[in-house]
Amino acid sequence: MSKEKFPSEKNLDEKETASTPEAAKKKVTEDKEAKKDKEAKKDKEAKKDNHDEKLAKEIADLKDKNKELEDKYLRSEAEIQNMQNRYSKERAQLIKYESQSLAKDILPAVDNLERALSVEADDDVSKQLKKGVKMTLDSLTKALKDHGIVEIEAEDVKFDPTLHQAVQTVVAENDDQKDHVVQVLQKGYQYKDRTLRPAMVVVAQ
Secondary structure, three states, X not given: OOOOOOHHHHHHHHHHHHOOHHHHHHHHHHHHHHXXXXXXXXXXXXXXHHHHHHHHHHHHHHHHHHHHHHHHHHXXXXXXXXXHHHHHHHHHHHHHOOOHHHHHHHHHHHHHHHHHHHOOOOOHHHHHHHHHHHHXXXXXXXHHHHOOEEEOOOOOOXXXXXXXXXXXXXXXXXXXXXXXXXXXXXXXXXXXXXXXXXXXXXXXX
């Protein structure tokens, strides 16, 4: 029959084994390594948290910058559109009223031709000359009309400050004549929807 150790003897042997210098040294080394691993893991987690925080801040900054650039783009786009609209409108105005300056320069010549026609012609030469002046005036008047330049109606019409310029007033002969033009001193002209030159008139009051 083999001899077995009693439990008390086994525990004693294990205690002796655990308390040896080699075992104690091994345990200290294992504890150090475990602590080192724990600290490394903690440091790694801290670095990860710091990296995530830094990344989140960069993303937020980029979003803000993108929003700012988008706002600037929309403003620039709107400004360009406004400039194009303004340019188109100004160009349309220039095209519509391109003959205005020329018409203003021609009107004095029309006035002079009309004055020449008001002079009485006594001989054949004067009559022929007057006929030539009338033909010239008719051609000029037609050319002006073809370009949208027409005479402003003034004689015996109600005074309109946008079309007429009152240079003199007279006493009205009756109530119907009040605030009406009784004499035209100089013809006025309209260019399309603009008053090129108001008619100089005498108004009854």
